[in-house]
Amino acid sequence: MARMAQPDEPNWIQNSLAGDTEAYAAIVKEHQKMVHAVAFRMTGSLADAEDLTQETFLRAFRQIDSFRGESKFSTWLCQIAVNLGLNWCARENRRDDIHSEWAADAISENDSRGGFPDELSRRVQNALDKLPAKQRAAIVLTIYENQTHAEAAKTLNCTEATVSWRVFTARQKLKRLLKGISHEQF
């Protein structure tokens, strides 16, 4: 998403580099909702999205000296969140036996916390959950985070052609899964 960088952000980053956790808390406050949204779209679970958001910010602090300012700080954070999301998906896929049990827990948990704001949001997330993780990541980066295919390729460590292919395939599946929904319906 095109976000205006907070004018104090460069100072917060400098101070965080020096180990100032209070300055870093200001960065967290600025970007926490964006990172949480990315984490939720990758996991489809509120509890896992919260964990992943926390993990993203902890990791970003440890690696903050690798932020070169070539991209926006939010893009850099998003890159960490998506890659942690992909690792999360890989771990979940390995736990085939308890996957269905987990899915049931996640659904009941979302419901118990108020769940989705509307039916459209629930159906779209269900469709995203059905995509393979790498295709989901490509959609999150290019459509929700408005990254170019070149930026997404950098994040996903693959070629632009691969990103284009994943977005193309994901769009075909999403169109099939969301068939019958029109904007006016919701």
Add this chain to the structure above:
Amino acid sequence: MNNSELDALLKKARTPEPPEEFWEEFPQQVARGLNRARTENFRPRQNWFPRLAWGFATAICILAAFAVGHWRGRMEAKASTDVLADATMVRETLAMFPNQVRAIVQDEHGLNLVLSDNADVPASPPIYVSIYDGKHHSSLVTFSGQEIQIAGQKMTVLSDAQGGIILMGNDFAWSSRDPAYEKNDLKIEAKPLSTVM
């Protein structure tokens, strides 16, 4: 539904959010986590067990490195074929240079891409060619009509309407209809790439 309608639909969907109190507390929670991690990193180690564990882990790593080295040596020949049999790699390469790829060659020097200066390579089903000259093994993915140099041999690769493949060299001709050809220790294999993947 076209792409822009789909994108609009996706963007209209919102994610559930934790309550506002969660967001108020969250930055401090992260800061506490960082401070805790920092304290733990500076805690002196008084226990001999971690050192023993590190020593043991190092020994395991050395043994594993030897085992992997041994295994890689055995797998090298197989790996060279596997790279070219990777549909994703071939597809990505062709997509990056449309109608420019004359060949993707795998030999003892690694993977090499042979490109035409212009986008003048006609689109046709890719062909897999493997040549062993008694010393060196080279394999490549190319297209019908391409003149290529492989294992010191210059040859033109052709495919016929029935899917048969012919290699025309300066002093030899090889056909997939008579694959048992051998001359000067030259062992040739060629087939549509789709049958290798």
